[in-house]
Amino acid sequence: MKILITSGGTSEPIDQVRAITNQSTGRLGAQIAQAFLEAGFSVTLLTTQNAVKPSAHPKLQQILIQTTKDLEGALQDQVPQHQVLIHSMAVSDYRPLQMVPLEKIQEADNLQRFLESDQKEGKHSSEADHQVIFLEKTPKLIQKVKDWNPDLRLIGFKLLVSVNPEELISVARASLEKNRADLIVANDLSQIDQDQHPAFLVGPDSIEQAKTKQEIAQKLLDFILNNIQNQNT
Known part of the structure; x- marks a missing residue:
């Protein structure tokens, strides 16, 4: 099974010198990629120049993008070749x-x-x-990926700021349905710091919690192993 992961944040040029970007570091995406590589999966990482990268690995392919348009082209090319997309990149709206x-x-x-x-x-x-x-x-690319590969298993991410858990979960469930996703990882930016990354992992019939990037990565790996890979054996 081939895993496609996006990480970091897109940057949209104003001119040849200036750009509008976001503060995503890519640390979570790198942590997720590392977990799947260590479990023996082949991973393609779509990421940005300044994002944190996982350690070099023979089963890792990295593709660098900058803009939303770059990402759209890369996803159109890569999504049909993969069974799972973990879309953790912060994409410019x-x-x-x-x-x-x-x-x-x-x-x-x-x-x-x-x-x-x-x-x-x-x-x-x-x-x-x-x-x-x-x-x-910009186009909502997460809404297009199932058109490019109807059999794709999709894990999306939702980031809000200073909301209560009930609202965070409610928005995640709406995103789950709208984007035809299998799982949504929902975060509150106000709760995230260098050591903690609390999140709800919201599926059609389940909700799990994680407290750190490492826990999120492990729970996503477990989700793939228990709910997706086993269905194909």
């Missing part, structure tokens, strides 16, 4: 369309026509006191 000095927008007689004109630069000037960044929504 929006990407920049344009960064424009505020005074240029105020002077424009037609904003839509202005934005559609070729205003992109290799590096935007830093002379303006105020810049306006226009963003567009």
Whole structure:
């Protein structure tokens, strides 16, 4: 069985110098990959340049991506070749369309026509006191993977901030159904620190808890071994 794991966080360029990104370190994804490698699985890791990586291993293949578009292309290529996807990467919800000095927008007689004109630069000037960044929504790739491989077993992740456990579990269950997933790992960012990573592992008929990255990785390994691999033997 081949395991596909995503980790780290995507980065969306504003110009050739600047980018919008997130604070994901990739530590959890690296921990998960390490657990599956040590259990003898072949692992393909889709990750980013600055993310934490697992130790080198003969059964590990790493593919580096940067943007959501890069990730989409890599997933389209890799998902049909794998039986399991563990999608722990923090994917950008929006990407920049344009960064424009505020005074240029105020002077424009037609904003839509202005934005559609070729205003992109290799590096935007830093002379303006105020810049306006226009963003567009990125596609929800987790909703597409079952179209690319209907037999794929999917483990997704959901991160919220400062919510009660009931709401976290409720959102995870909605994500489970919406994304046709087998399991959702739900976290609250306000509860995560260097030592602790509490999470609920929410399945269609089950809820488990973990307290650390190591526990999450082990429970995901157990889930694959007990609920997926055994069904294929």
